[in-house]
Structure formats: C-alpha cells, structure tokens
Amino acid sequence: MLTIGCHLSSSKGFEAMGKTALEIGANTFQFFTRNPRGSKAKDIDPADAEALNRLMAEQGFGKILAHAPYTLNACSKDEKTREFAWMTIADDLARMEYTPGNLYNFHPGSHVGQGPERGIELISAMLNDVLAPEQTTTVLLETMAGKGSEVGSRFEELRAIIDRVELSDRLGVCLDTCHVYDAGYDIVEDLDGVLERFDKIVGIGRLKAVHINDSKNPFASHKDRHEKIGDGSLGFDAFQRIINHPQLRELPFYLETPNELDGYAREIKMLREAYGE
Incomplete structure (x- = not known):
C-alpha cells in the first residue's frame, strides 16, 4: 500500500491531525514541531499524544x-543563531519521544559565505551534541535546491555530514523531489541514474522519506518553489515512476504542494490510483 500524507496544522493537537489525515485518504502526515517562522512550541498533552499513537496503530499508519x-x-x-538552532532541535527531539519511533526532518542550513566545508563541520557538530543513543527518532537531512549558500544540495555534502556524526545510525535523508530536480539531479529523465548515484555516495539505506512536490521552475534552476x-x-x-520505483515505493511520501485539504485529498487519490499494487 502507498504510504502518503501531506502537511497538516498541529494547532488542534496530535489526535486531530491523525483524524484529518484519515478524512483525506492519508495514512501518514507531516507537521511542524512549532511555529515554522518562530520559536514558540505548544505544550504537549501526553494523553493527546497517546491517543494519536493508538489511532495510528489501529489504522496502520506509516x-x-x-x-x-x-x-x-x-x-x-x-x-x-547556531545556539538557538541547537537548543530548538534538542528540545524537539525530546518532545518527539511522546510519539516514539518516527521521523524528524530539518534543512541543514546555509553557510553564509563561510564555505561548504565549514558549514558541514558546524552541522555535524550540532548533531553530535543533540543526538542521543536512547532516542527512538530518526533525524533526516533534507536534500536542498542549492539557493544561495545552502548546504545539502549535493549528495556529497550530505555524506560528509553523516561521516562526521558519531551516532550516524540515528541519521537518514529525506529526498525532496522539487529540491533535487532544481539542484540538477534529473529525476524526470534519469531517475535510475540519480538513485544509483545516491546509493554510491550516501547509501540507499539512508533514504527514509520523500517530500513529493512538483516544481514551478525548470531543471537545475536552484530556486525551490x-x-x-x-x-x-x-x-x-x-511522479508515477517515482512512487512505483522499487527503491522508493515502500517509503513514506509527504506532499508539500500549494494546497488546502481538498487539494491534498485530490492529489492523494490521484497518486493512489497511479500506484501499482
């Protein structure tokens, strides 16, 4: 079965997100841990988190x-700014243990003129500081489009971060289809070749999730829209080839397209119909 969902608002709580996902035909979802443009995090209600855990188990969520x-x-x-990022991610990972065994995704960051190597060094240092042996959450580095001084638009940069992290077994990658295409990886004409390259550099076993998005811009534009x-x-x-590819089809897919819930429901239905059982 295709595991697919979309981005949902967490304002009404965990169980509400699970119920909304079911209403639109989803069997997973993505959410922000806190205000995406700020720092404030809503207090977690343990009973609400446990209600979501039960719902997901009953409904076979990914x-x-x-x-x-x-x-x-x-x-x-x-x-x-670095310290704020470190403290926020550490806090988020502690909060994630209310819904154990799931995924946490972040944008690696921008080196802002320091150079990719320095950026990689700082990101890996942060991960070495916040990752813990006892955590059940897998932390994902997201593939980026290559805007400005973004780190993570090349597979080699992701590998370099992973290689510097002591608890690298707690790390994976989230492949964003818009980002990799905008970054210059041709998943339209050469999906097999891109995945072969990812496997050679990063390792296909590191790929844990897919952000499934079309792009407003042409190939290798480095734009991210x-x-x-x-x-x-x-x-x-x-997208029909992507969701059915042998190396991708068992992964969870998360829509981040410019939609309201009815639009997400249409896309989920469309992709389910294109998925070969």
Missing part, C-alpha cells in the same frame, strides 16, 4: 514526519 522550523540555521556565522503534482516542470508521469 511513520509520521515532524519538520523543524525553517528559521533554524545550524551553520550560521552568528554563534547565537513547489508546485502541485503534475502542474510543474516534473510532470505527472515522473
């Missing part, structure tokens, strides 16, 4: 994916 705020930059030039499935430069046929 792993849910928590997303760190966009504002975090673990490789900033500014020490206070998501589009609805089939309405962008990747096109629907590419």
Whole structure:
C-alpha cells in the first residue's frame, strides 16, 4: 500500500491531525514541531499524544514526519543563531519521544559565505551534541535546491555530514523531489541514474522519506518553489515512476504542494490510483 500524507496544522493537537489525515485518504502526515517562522512550541498533552499513537496503530499508519522550523540555521556565522538552532532541535527531539519511533526532518542550513566545508563541520557538530543513543527518532537531512549558500544540495555534502556524526545510525535523508530536480539531479529523465548515484555516495539505506512536490521552475534552476503534482516542470508521469520505483515505493511520501485539504485529498487519490499494487 502507498504510504502518503501531506502537511497538516498541529494547532488542534496530535489526535486531530491523525483524524484529518484519515478524512483525506492519508495514512501518514507531516507537521511542524512549532511555529515554522518562530520559536514558540505548544505544550504537549501526553494523553493527546497517546491517543494519536493508538489511532495510528489501529489504522496502520506509516511513520509520521515532524519538520523543524525553517528559521533554524545550524551553520550560521552568528554563534547565537547556531545556539538557538541547537537548543530548538534538542528540545524537539525530546518532545518527539511522546510519539516514539518516527521521523524528524530539518534543512541543514546555509553557510553564509563561510564555505561548504565549514558549514558541514558546524552541522555535524550540532548533531553530535543533540543526538542521543536512547532516542527512538530518526533525524533526516533534507536534500536542498542549492539557493544561495545552502548546504545539502549535493549528495556529497550530505555524506560528509553523516561521516562526521558519531551516532550516524540515528541519521537518514529525506529526498525532496522539487529540491533535487532544481539542484540538477534529473529525476524526470534519469531517475535510475540519480538513485544509483545516491546509493554510491550516501547509501540507499539512508533514504527514509520523500517530500513529493512538483516544481514551478525548470531543471537545475536552484530556486525551490513547489508546485502541485503534475502542474510543474516534473510532470505527472515522473511522479508515477517515482512512487512505483522499487527503491522508493515502500517509503513514506509527504506532499508539500500549494494546497488546502481538498487539494491534498485530490492529489492523494490521484497518486493512489497511479500506484501499482
């Protein structure tokens, strides 16, 4: 069965997200741990978290994916900005244990002129500081589009971060289809070749999730503007190949397209119909 969901608001709590996912035909979902443009995190109600855990077990959900705020930059030039990112991610990982065994995704960050190597060094140092042997959450580095000084648009950069992290068994990768296409990996015409390259550099076993998004911009544009499935430069046929690819089809897919719930429901239905059982 295709494991697919979308980004849901966490404002009404954990169980409400699970019920909303079911209403739109999803069997997983993504959510922000806190305000995506800020720092405030809503207090967790343990009973609400446990209600979601029960619902997911009863309904056969795939792993849910928590997303760190966009504002975090673990490789900033500014020490206070780095410290804020470290403290926020550490707090998020502690909160994730209310829904154990799931996924936490973050944008590696921007080196802002320090150079990719320095960025990689700072990101890996942060991960060495916050990862713990007892945690049940797998932390995912997201593939990026390569805007400005972003770290993580090349598979080699992701590998370099992983190699510097002591608890690397707690790390994985979330492949974003818009981002990798905008970064110059041609998943439309050469999906097999891109995955072969990922496997050679990072290891296909590190791939734990897929952000499934079309792109408003052309190949290798380094822009990062998501589009609805089939309405962008990747096109629907590419997504049919992606969700059915032997190395991807068992992974959870998370829509981040510019939609409201009814639009997500249409995309989920469309992709389920294209998925070969």
